[in-house]
Amino acid sequence: xxxxxxxxxxxxxxxxxxxxxxxxxxxxxxxxxxxxxxxxxxxxxxxxxxxxxxxxxxxxxxxxxxxxxxxxxxxxxxxxxxxxxxxxxxxxxxxxxxxxxxxxxxxxxxxxxxxxxxxxxxxxxxxxxxxxxxxxxxxxxxxxxxxxxxxxxxxxxxxxxxxxxxxxxxxxxxxxxxxxxxxxxxxxxxxxxxxxxxxxxxxxxxxxxxxxxxxxxxxxxxxxxxxxxxxxxxxxxxxxxxxxxxxxxxxxxxxxxxxxxxxxxxxxxxxxxxxxxxxxxxxxxxxxxxxxxxxxxxxxxxxxxxxxxxxxxxxxxxxxxxxxxxxxxxxxxxxxxxxxxxxxxxxxxxxxxxxxxxxxxxxxxxxxxxxxxxxxxxxxxxxxxxxxxxxxxxxxxxxxxxxxxxxxxxxxxxxxxxxxxxxxxxxxxxxxxxxxxxxxxxxxxxxxxxxxxxxxxxxxxxxxxxxxxxxxxxxxxxxxxxxxxxxxxxxxxxxxxxxxxxxxxxxx
Numbered sequence: 001x002x003x004x005x006x007x008x009x010x011x012x013x014x015x016x017x018x019x020x021x022x023x024x025x026x027x028x029x030x031x032x033x034x035x036x037x038x039x040x041x042x043x044x045x046x047x048x049x050x051x052x053x054x055x056x057x058x059x060x061x062x063x064x065x066x067x068x069x070x071x072x073x074x075x076x077x078x079x080x081x082x083x084x085x086x087x088x089x090x091x092x093x094x095x096x097x098x099x100x101x102x103x104x105x106x107x108x109x110x111x112x113x114x115x116x117x118x119x120x121x122x123x124x125x126x127x128x129x130x131x132x133x134x135x136x137x138x139x140x141x142x143x144x145x146x147x148x149x150x151x152x153x154x155x156x157x158x159x160x161x162x163x164x165x166x167x168x169x170x171x172x173x174x175x176x177x178x179x180x181x182x183x184x185x186x187x188x189x190x191x192x193x194x195x196x197x198x199x200x201x202x203x204x205x206x207x208x209x210x211x212x213x214x215x216x217x218x219x220x221x222x223x224x225x226x227x228x229x230x231x232x233x234x235x236x237x238x239x240x241x242x243x244x245x246x247x248x249x250x251x252x253x254x255x256x257x258x259x260x261x262x263x264x265x266x267x268x269x270x271x272x273x274x275x276x277x278x279x280x281x282x283x284x285x286x287x288x289x290x291x292x293x294x295x296x297x298x299x300x301x302x303x304x305x306x307x308x309x310x311x312x313x314x315x316x317x318x319x320x321x322x323x324x325x326x327x328x329x330x331x332x333x334x335x336x337x338x339x340x341x342x343x344x345x346x347x348x349x350x351x352x353x354x355x356x357x358x359x360x361x362x363x364x365x366x367x368x369x370x371x372x373x374x375x376x377x378x379x380x381x382x383x384x385x386x387x388x389x390x391x392x393x394x395x396x397x398x399x400x401x402x403x404x405x406x407x408x409x410x411x412x413x414x415x416x417x418x419x420x421x422x423x424x425x426x427x428x429x430x431x432x433x434x435x436x437x438x439x440x441x442x443x444x445x446x447x448x449x450x451x452x453x454x455x456x457x458x459x460x461x462x463x464x465x466x467x468x469x470x471x472x473x474x475x476x477x478x479x480x481x482x483x484x485x486x487x488x489x490x491x492x493x494x495x496x497x498x499x500x501x502x503x504x505x506x507x508x
Contacts, residue, residue: 001136001140001154001155001156001157001158002156003136003137003159003176003180004160005159005172005173006160006161006162006167007163007167007168008159008162009041009161009163010044010075010114010161010163011041011043011044011073012074013074013114013159013161014074015074015113015114015159016076016077016110016111016112016113017076017101017110017113018073018116019079019080019081019113019114019115019116020037020038020039020044020048020078020079020081021037021038021039021097021116021118022035022038022057022080022083023036023038023059023082023083023084023089024058024060024082024086025059025086032055034053034055035052035080036059036086037052038083038116040119041116043072043073044073044078044116047067047070047071047073048067048078048080051065051067051080052080057080057082058082059083060082061083061084061096061097062096062484062485062486063081064079064082064100064485065080066078066079066080067079075114081101081104083096083097083118089120089122089123090122090123091123091124091127091128091131092131092416094118094123094128094132094135095138096485097135098115098131098132098134098135098136098139098158098486099136099138099139099486100485100486101113101115102135102140102155102158103139103486103488105155106139106142106153106155111154111155111156111157112155113155113157113158114158114159114160115158115159115160115161117162117163125162125165125172126175127175127414129162129172129176130175130176130178131179132179133160133175133176133183134179134180134182134186134497135183137179137180137184137186137187138186138486138493139486139487139488140154141190141487142490143194143488143489143491145191145194145195146196160176181308181312182308185305185308185496186493186497188212188303188304188307189297189301189303189493190300190490190491190492192299192300192303192304193294193296193297193300193490193491193493194491195293196293197275197292197293197326200275201275201326202245202247202273202275202324203245205248205250205275205322205324206248206324207222209250209303209322210250212303212307213252213306216307216310216311218310219252219254220250220251220253222249222250223249224248225240225247228240231343232341232343233342233363234340234341235341235343235348235359235360235363236249236360236362238334238338238340238359239274239280239327239334239356240325241334242280242281242326242327242328242329242330242332242333243326243327244328245325246325247325248273248324248325249323249324250299250303250320250321250324251319251320251321251322251371252302252306252319252322253318253319253320254317254318256316257313258315260315260316260507264316264317265316265375266319266372266373267316267317267375267376267377267506268318268319268320268368268372268374269305269318269319269320269321269377269378269379269499269503270302270320270321270322270364270368270376270378270379271296271298271299271301271302271321271322271364271378271379272298272360272364272379273298273300273322273324274292274295274296274324274325274357274360275293275295275296275324277292277295277327277356277357278292278327278328278329279353280327280328280329280334280353280354280356281329281335281336281353283354284354294478294479295357295381296324297380298357298379298381298472298474299323299324300493301379301474301493301494301495301499302379302499303320303322304493305495305496305499305503306318306320308496308500309503309504314503314504314507316507319371319373321368323360323361323363323364325360327354329353334350335353336350336351336353337349337350339436342359342363342366342460343363344362344363346362346439346459347439348362348434348437348438348439349434349435349436349439350440350441351440351441351442357380357381358380358441358453358457359441361378361380361457362456362457362460364378365378369461369467373467374467375404375469375506376468376469376470377408377470377471377502378470378471378472379471379472379474379495380471380472380474381473381475382450382453382471382473382475383450383453383473384449385448385449385453386422386450386473386476387476388449390420390476391476392476392477393418394418394419394420394477395417395418395420395473395476395477395494395495396419396422396450397409397419397422397470397472398422398423398451398454398457398458398471398472398473399421399468399469399470400424400461403468404469404470405421405470407502408470408502409421410505411498411501411502414501415497415501417494417495419498422454422473423451424451424454424455424458428451428455429455431443431445431455432455432459439456439459441456454473457469458471472495474494478491478492479492480492
């Protein structure tokens with residue numbers, strides 16, 4: 001999809017579909033107040049006024065209303081898209097509104113549409129443009145890759161029409177470009193997550209990461225079994241040994257064009273890349289096991305974040321470590337009761353082989369530190385318990401450092417994603433104490449399972465002094481069961497925009 005930013009009057013633009021946003025003005029005191037069209041253009045106001053007054057369209061978030069072919073406009077169709085209550089209007093609602101417009105156009109074989117930039121005092125121009133570009137691109141995705149009768153419904157062009165400002169302004173063009181890069185990277189991750197496990201093996205994930213790195217100029221190394229043995233990655237190897245598919249250890253490096261200051265952090269991104277998870281010997285129930293192809297979503301997030309980072313070029317060093325394998329139950333598989341030794345030297349008693357993600361991340365976190373990382377962030381579809389705690393709205397955030405966690409949470413104001421900080425304090429460590437090894441790979445209780453997993457990971461981020469670290473548990477928010485008006489069902493691509501924004505915050 002190509003996104004064009006143009007200084008044009010929406011009423012005079014020739015397009016198959018012109019989209020104008022509207023906000024809900026009704027309140028408890030006067031529910032009869034009609035929606036407000038977010039443009040002052042007289043022709044558009046005149047075309048929409050009768051329908052806004054009719055009560056047929058309330059301008060709720062995601063609501064659409066196609067007007068009859070209006071006279072006096074060059075557009076062949078005029079679509080009103082609701083962005084919800086005026087009092088809550090922000091760039092985040094515009095991101096969703098732009099997505100609604102694209103999702104409306106795709107099944108109707110409309111390949112080009114125009115979005116009129118809303119006019120409202122609560123909307124700053126550059127953030128609104130970035131959000132609209134993100135929303136349009138994220139919406140242009142469906143999961144039916146392998147259908148024999150699949151039709152290409154992809155959009156060709158989305159034009160954003162602005163009036164009263166210069167579309168050639170560098171800051172506005174940058175906003176659209178940044179939004180496009182972030183959304184395209186998010187869709188890149190969604191494509192990886194959507195792949196079946198028989199196609200996206202650990203080796204194939206390594207190939208695709210290397211191809212992306214070559215395309216955008218990232219340094220990339222892809223290793224396998226011998227390197228894991230050489231490094232002493234006993235935890236990672238334990239998970240990998242039950243599969244006939246060899247593991248992949250992927251390392252991506254971004255070096256900024258201008259050298260950061262000597263005391264600047266080196267950001268280490270670590271991703272769980274289990275390309276299929278049966279649970280191993282502690283095998284999962286058959287129901288919904290097909291979803292376990294997305295157990296590599298943390299890895300996809302990190303690869304995609306690096307794709308965005310290298311294009312946005314922040315002045316901060318970043319490396320990514322991806323630990324990818326399958327968790328299978330063959331005769332060589334690790335077993336409950338086994339004791340394995342991680343790369344750091346810590347010994348781990350295996351209680352449940354379905355708690356494999358934390359094992360591969362343990363070695364990935366330690367390895368990232370040996371490569372020079374001084375600030376760590378990992379992402380993983382780690383626990384079902386995080387969904388029990390937070391549902392499918394917020395992803396979980398755990399950290400050992402308040403300032404680092406707040407810096408990540410501050411980025412949510414830009415990205416519109418939802419994360420909730422969970423406890424990760426030392427009084428939870430009792431849950432992972434082992435009688436025969438340093439720690440167990442699951443908690444000794446059915447309570448606080450997501451925190452027990454975070455406490456396990458915390459053991460591998462150093463404590464003399466502790467390295468600032470964030471753990472994102474995205475298990476419950478990685479896959480959308482139901483289609484939304486602005487986004488298809490399937491992989492969400494959560495965290496990529498916020499990880500990238502968080503990394504960029506260190507450049508300042």
